[in-house]
Amino acid sequence: MAKKLTESQIAAYEHDGYICPVDAFSTQQATEWRSQLESFERAEGQKMTRGHNFKPHLLFPWVDEIVHSPEVLDAVEDLIGPDIRLFHLTVWPKDAHSGAYVSWHQDATYFALDPICHVTAWVALTDAPVEAGCMEVVPGSHKLGQLRHAEMQDPENLLSRGQALAVDVDRTKTAFMPVKAGQFSLHHTHLVHNSRPNKSNDRRIGLGISYIPTHARCTAANRVTAMLVRGRDNYGHFDEERRPEANAGPEERAFHARAVATFRDMNASLNRKSA
Template identity: 40%
Template sequence: MGKVLSEQQIKAYVEQGFVSPIDVLSEDEAAQYLHRLEEAEAQYPEWVNPHKRNNVHLSFKCLDELAHHPRVLDAVEDLLGSHFSLWGTVLFCKDPESPHYVSWHQDATYMGMSGHTFVTPWLALTDSNIKTGCMQMIPGSHRGEILKHEDTYGEYNILTRGQQVIEVDETEAVDMILKPGQMSLHHAKVIHGSRPNQSSERRVGFAMQSFMPPEVEQVIGKNLWLDARGHNPRKNNRVLRRPAYDLDPVAMSDRALADTNMDDILYRGAAQKRNF
């Protein structure tokens, strides 16, 4: 038995490559965090919008708090052990009746890490279900190799390159249905994606992508990390700083560095670079 995850849940993660749902916040707490995020979107659209959705936790306290929430970190510790750090975060928002989707892919493909033993929590701030376009996972797909991906640059594909795995048996897909305040955890190599939002409600998810143990290093770009738990020594490591308040200039300068680094890594070798 872990701090948050049961033995059965840990076994499911090892065998399937994901575990869900995991309670993190009450629905009232999730609504409060959503309100704070939407206030930030309204007041500071230049810092959080569909084209500025990476590493928003370095700009606003509401997402910084979620990225360091004890329930999130305890669940990650159950899978990685007591030493790990955070590489980055991504906001995944789908407006009502939006055609935007996420194609089938494996996170590890373009992230430039030395290993694949890292975990991504995906926290729902609104209902994430079949109608709103929840994530879907292909169970057991993390046990194989990184598969060939095709860069499509699809207009409504919200991945950087519109990258997609060529062949996926969608009949095996499992829906990650989450209530506000619940999260899923998935492995770096598990194949996953999501469909468009066909509902009249907005779907908002916060991906902490990803928590890494000390032995995993960045081998393409700079080693930029945010401390999470324990001791995380790495070569040429730079520890990013958490915001003390919204738009803290110290953390904002680190966000600029982290965003540029992430773009350079994710778009390495790409035929074109998009604005997200």
């Protein structure tokens, strides 16, 4: 029996490759998390955007709370089973009236996971309506398997590698995934999606949390870290991650820096392989 999602939501995920929206946290709670993120940005003099937006669950107890929350994990368990690791996490900020966007892509492109059964929970720290550049998807495209991508250099593209779909997919029928602060959406790793610039008067911020079942492994040569967030791991495909105790303390920063570097090395090795 499912823990959070309804039978029709699970059927929609299988058919369309996404579910949106799912209620999880109060607006007040999401706003409190947003202000924690923004006070860190102010203190550092650096926004958590491209180049600085990976794996904050290793830095902040408040992100650790989100990634372990039953509100999110119960839904993820309904899709991928009870033994779950957090493989990656990206903060996706778009300032009001900025040109930042995300090109059409599939998440699986640089993850090298086998089997390919990863799901992303996009947790909204602010409202993300269509006007603010919420995600836009091609329903059913998760059934197309892995498609070819090219890399493009555009500083406005929030994707770390600037990856963009290099084959034609019918984009005449897309669907938007608007969410309110405190809600989340779920999408399949092969779902073709993008997001447009934020034309609203407020910043748009979400956490893209990539969850995998513990039996999945990363096929790249480099061993990477991933956090066991629920259940058991009888496989040992990943190095365990340290849970943060203080807000960006010295130990948190050191572990975070190593884990991000390891992840980037893995990513770059995929580049070399395909070059």
